[in-house]
Amino acid sequence: MTQNLSIQNITAHYGTTKVLEDLSLDIAEGELVSLLGASGCGKTTTLRLVAGFLEPTSGTIELGGKDLTRLPAHQRNIGLVFQNYALFPHLSVADNVGFGLKQRGISGEDKAKRVGAMLERVGLAHLADRLPGALSGGQKQRVALARALVIEPPLLMFDEPLSNLDAKLRVDMRVEIRQLQRANGTTSVYVTHDQEEAFSISDRVAIMHAGRIMQLDTPEVLYQRPANAFVARFVGFENLIPMKVVARDGAKVTAEMAGGVKLTLGLEHFGAIPDSFILACRADGLAVTDNVNLEGIPATLGLRTYLGRAYQYQCETGAGLLLANGPLTRPLDIGANAKLVPVPEQCTILAPEAEA
Template identity: 75%
Template sequence: MTLPLTIDQITAHYGATKVLEDLSLHVADGELVSLLGASGCGKTTTLRLVAGFMQPTKGTIRLGDKDLTRLPAHGRDIGLVFQSYALFPHLSVMNNVAFGLKQRKLPAAEQKARAMAMLERVGLSHLADRLPAELSGGQKQRVALARALVIEPPLLMFDEPLSNLDAKLRVDMRVEIRQLQRANGTTALYVTHDQEEAFSISDRVAIMDQGRIMQLDTPETLYQRPANSFVARFVGFENLIPLTVTGRDGPRVRAVTRDGAALSLSQDRLGPIPDAFILATRADGLRVSGDPAAEGLAATLGLRTYLGRAYQYRCEAAAEPLVANGSLATPFEPGTRATLIPDPDHCAILMPE
């Protein structure tokens, strides 16, 4: 049986330092939600609170109808997968996986059968008698995953589980984790600092900063429609251009930058545009044109970098340092005057902050 997780108005301190402030999060039954952010943002503290390794200053944590807030860690029945694997070095792979079943005093025959079945699911039944020291990093992580899943927890939590693995193995393991989580239908909370990992594995992602959730949404929405400047920067919008509307003509909106450079945008593709806003774009959302009559932002091109698929330019435009991509067919020299043309399909509208 799996259950939804509800974190309600949690505040937590380390000594005099406030780490989380009024944080709320709901993870639906069978959903995988990732907590994503830089070191110190509060994501690991959130996991530690849910696991029972520390207590909140205020707020509640519920798993289904059960209040976990003050329960000791061993009474929460949560599966945990750690960055360091946390395997018992003196126990075989089989006994590591069966450890939680033994703690629950299941019959020995059932322990062995369930542990072996789980090892088969993670492709390690042939290594059941090995010790952890005889395994590779990927194999150790599979054992840790099997140990967490075999107890059939209502909630499974991951703390940076792939950070010790090489790049290719990280990709392989995140696919395996996602497949197993979906097959079991287990509710899961996943902590990582790796954006690609979080986006590829999650139903929803909570981007955190300074103990708060800045946006909680699907990976697609976060990537295409960030809610604020912090999230936009975090997911790779290099350019944030403040604009003020000067006129409206049906779906077309005329706006100016802080230094008076004019721009015309269509609400048909960008959505509603307020009187003051920030146009957020990635480098590939600003196309470099050599046509001085083109509609866009006049710019002076700076450093040119070859990306394989395009040339990227550091630009001075609209009183802002901007980054824009140009065609490989028509490279421009630094110092060239050009026009930067926004691509509405690669832009987002943000409110001023």
């Protein structure tokens, strides 16, 4: 009884402040999509709009083809899991889980059976009579999860569900959440500011910024082929080098960066290269070599840090400070002259950023 969620052209305001701008998002049946971004990016607003706690200025929200946009929150039948658990402090664990069933007129033995089965699934059957105050953070979040799942909602939404847990538990719980979500096949929206969490748990991730979705794609694509400079920085591309094409020769393109350094790039790696672009790579995608005869970006090495798999250098170049990695076999000293050679497989081409 899972359903697809379709958000179309949603704009939302808090007072006169626009918090979401023309946002559209389609989530397939059974899919888990994360909304990822810093606070204030609009991810929680999106969730609250779908839950019915906020009303959009314009746009529509449909669940399984049914328009939810103006439906009161208590009629939407959406399972919600909150950051601070939001358990009912005056009700036992079993009554917390049974609350949604009670609202649906399910009582007595039927309710007890379903609550029991749900508590069994989250491994809390032995705590059914406890009050929430007597539970640990992880147990509380399991109760919250059970409470949301037991009503068998067509849509589950998570609002930073693991932020209040410690690191180890966070990893365990996200695996648990994903397994339960998979087993039930429930369409899910997962709001988080934690990139690792979003990437590990989701089918697709929407990276949000200033009330817009900057890119919506699988974690693999986001990580390797960010669509724009914002997403590139977000997923850890330390080096974004603006460049201009100065010559094209068949499959080879020569481009120049600030400081007059020219690089030759092969179209076989990058596809089309526009006249003005950004060459983006992580420190791993920029190899440090002391062979200054190679084609690359001339650099003076600064601070060297040990990463375990490589040495990382702060490099002064004509195009500014770049981060590059060098082999463990040849540690280089501060002040040494070196070349930074882009590794084409680990670089990507982005459109230049709009002038701010």
